[in-house]
Amino acid sequence: MKSYVFPGQGAQFVGMGKDLFDSHAIAKEHFKLADTLLGYSITDLMFSGTEDDLRRTDVTQPAVFLHSVIAALCTEQFRPSAVAGHSLGEFSALVAAESLSFTDGLQLVYRRAQAMQQACELVPSTMAAILGLSDEQVETICKTLTAETGEVVVPANYNCPGQLVISGSVKGIEIAIERLKEAGAKRALPLKVGGAFHSPLMQPAADDLAKAIQSTHFKIPTCPIFQNVDAKPHTNPDEIKANLIAQLTAPVRWTQIIKAMLSQGIDEFVELGPGNVLTGLVTKIKA
DSSP: OEEEEEOOTTOOOTTTTHHHHHHOHHHHHHHHHHHHHHTSOHHHHHHHOOHHHHHSHHHHHHHHHHHHHHHHHTOOSOOOSEEEESTTHHHHHHHHTTSSOHHHHHHHHHHHHHHHHHHHTTSOEEEEEEESSOHHHHHHHHHHHHHHHOOOEEEEEEEETTEEEEEEEHHHHHHHHHHHHHTTOSEEEEOOOSSOTTSGGGHHHHHHHHHHHHTSOOOOOSSOEEOTTTOOEEOOHHHHHHHHHHHTTSOBOHHHHHHHHHHTTOOEEEEOSSSSHHHHHHHHHHO
């Protein structure tokens, strides 16, 4: 069985989507609609902006969403048996599975980006990539550190075995990096991000986004979506909504999602959107 998977923030690059715009009428139509809905030319920033432009959360998230969803619209390979998205990519997956309309999906993503940016400005916070330790080792060190110091440090992205991203306060992440190196991490690298995504520090953003999600119409998707919060397949719109809200403060369980999909006979993963990061992660998870 085959599936579509959709990347999240960090996959963006200057020029993204221009090939789709130039070669597909449906792509051109949706890019122009996005400019109108957002009230600024996101296509200009995507096609010919700077890397700094695309790093802004309020630009990055709708840009990656647009590229991913429009790539799906322009793809007629097959009807997927399931879909999944990494963090932001969950919204792209829901549009591809016809649970969300394109317009509602874009508006929610833009609201999400704004809410997350505002939450980032409340508390100095960041993230770090940890390579070469087991999930259990990282979890234990984060939990112990938080108990000892009161600093927020939590697992944020379970990307693949041996690769876990942590999230929290700037001070907490600094301490965690040192402890994780002492524990044998091959690498412990601070990431260039605006804040502590997928941590309790995103609660203000979750509260803000909850209002928008609850007032948006979701349909039963055409296939199950494996969601970040619990790595389980969902088709119930109310469950999907609740999981989208919880996603902002909970970890992205990508390793668990791919393992769950594999266990249900899904053996082909087509990545739609900028880059091929998820394809690489899937290969490592399968190994």
